[in-house]
Amino acid sequence: MNVEKAIKTSVEIPLKKRTIIHLSLVYNKVNEQVALTLKPFEISVQQFNVLRILRGQKGKPANLSTINERMVTKMSNTTRLVDKLISKKYVNRTICKHNRRKVEISITGNGLDFLNQIDGMLFNKEEEILRDFSNLELIQFNTLLDKF
Amino acid sequence: MNVEKAIKTSVEIPLKKRTIIHLSLVYNKVNEQVALTLKPFEISVQQFNVLRILRGQKGKPANLSTINERMVTKMSNTTRLVDKLISKKYVNRTICKHNRRKVEISITGNGLDFLNQIDGMLFNKEEEILRDFSNLELIQFNTLLDKF
DNA sequence: TTACAATAATTGTATATACAAATGTATATA
């Protein structure tokens, strides 16, 4: 993913500006590939991430605010995201009986099966996206990302 | 930007999956900061990028398809993005007289002044975003991004 | 115990984006 080629420019971009643009280009490319992998399953990356969070709860239901905290891309409207997942029968929503302001969201058996179906495809896609990285390079890359 | 802290998990994430998540987290953080910098100017990152592309044309107008090619985040609807910029008087749109299918979009003096106003603020923000990187690390990071 | 503030989620609304279909123009071919 060469910056100058990607945005078709011949002018020299200052290193810091170039870095920000480079990051955006790479993210967009990766995100597009992930989204395309999920597309046949008719689910968005956001919805998929919520399902993964709920699976991580190991049966324990999660509040909306908990989901929000754990989301990779924070969204301003998790309610409607959960609505979508409910209509697909992947999650349940009930009112928390200890604090009726809260809701408890949990993944259904249906939702778990669905995730299991996707796991393999996504694993392969992630391997493909990162095929040119050695293990050491991945560690280096993560170390540099920590600096943000 | 620590992954586990950011998504509040204690479970170990496989390195490749962690890398993809890490990239997304960092991009979202950077994008949010850039968007916040542009917000007082009432312009989106996308609109700003189109203006920058047009400035790069050095007076020569650009077609819609040229803009699309050079955009960092490809959009499915550049027409409406340009509509916004026209209504703000930052760009002009005329029909290309050699090929009437094409349109020619150019930045106005108004648009150039506006960009100049933003440049400094954005420069400072980019410096801030990357303050923990040495020059060598920036080069390393860009080299790793090239592997995607 | 009442009044007020804080919390958790939902709803309304405006805007943004994705995707497909449509429009208008130019080019190629029979």
Add this chain to the structure above:
DNA sequence: TATATACATTTGTATATACAATTATTGTAA
């Protein structure tokens, strides 16, 4: 010169997202 095909952009429509306002509930201090 008709007709088909390709090209460049625009429009329609459904969905997604951002942000503010609202609703409902709980905690707390007077």
